[in-house]
Amino acid sequence: MTTSSNDMPKATETDTEMGAETAMTETKKITDKELRQMFWRSCMLDSSWNFERQQNLCYSYAMVPVVRKLHEQGSEKMKRAYARGLDFMAITPQLSTLLMGINAAMEEENANNEDFDDTSIAAVKTSLMGPLAGIGDSLIAGTLRVIATGIAIGFSQQGSFLGPLLLLLVFNIPAFAIRWFGLKWGYKQGSSFVTTAAESGIMEKVTYLASVVGLMAIGGMVASYVALDLSGVMIGSGDFATPLSEYFDMIMPCLPQLFAFGLMYWAIGKKMKSTTLLMLTIVVCIAICGLAALL
Secondary structure (H helix, E strand, O other), X not given: OOOOHHHOOOOOHHHHHHHHHHHHHOOOOOOHHHHHXXXXXXXXXXXXXEOOOEOHHHHHHHHHHHHHHHOXXXXXXXXXXXXXXXXXXXXXXXXHHHHHHHHHHHHHHHHHOOOOOOHHHHHHHHHHHHHHHXXXXXXXXXXXXXXXXXXXXXXHHOOOOHHHHHHHHHXXXXXXXXXXXXXXXXXXXXXXXXXXXXXXXXXXXXXXXXXXXXXXXXXXXXXXXXXXXXXXXXXXXXXXXXXXHHHHHHHOOOHHHHHHHHHHHHHHHOOOOHHHHXXXXXXXXXXXXXXXXXX
């Protein structure tokens, strides 16, 4: 028995609409459930602080619900997303959700767009981390905490139980509000930022500029926090003796610090453990100080 082409069922407008709806549902979208999970997990940001990458472990932990929602289990994109979450992180905890929201929006675009350059996620995160930390430290630690403590001390000196209670309320109510609305705003603005940047073709420029800012921040940290004082080593004798550090400064300021940082960076690149490098640095510094004392 044969069936003519005229007897075959034809696609109706309803079928077409259902197909369009199915295609729309394939777009991966972060929901309020994942945002709430990120919010509560962000409260643990400093609970596993470490000297090497500071808040990276709990930042990655807070991003887990988003990564699981957007990427297939065991996929290359999921692995790269988890690896990005373990990068160095140092930010005021109450403002971390703003960065997480932007991060989540970019991960969402990465999941839905095969042509998305996922290196821009780490670049944008690195470039925003420092400025947000500066704003947060001034606003939260330098202002809100001081005001809350001042109010609490006034009541506590009078023996009132309202002292510690007000300390918790005055500090935590604004802090938690900043966490929640910062997360929502960051995700909303992050989505529009990614869409606008993709349409205008500016994403490559943003990635480049973010990388430059990140490198500038690292260079500033090396010059400010890496100490290698060679002023005790003198070149010449008598009245003509000049500290070795002055010669290095003539070539380039902070050159010894840059050399020490480069040496450590090279050692870590050779898979030396950070704890081993730290202990080796301590031993070398003690040996140099002892040698200088003998001379």
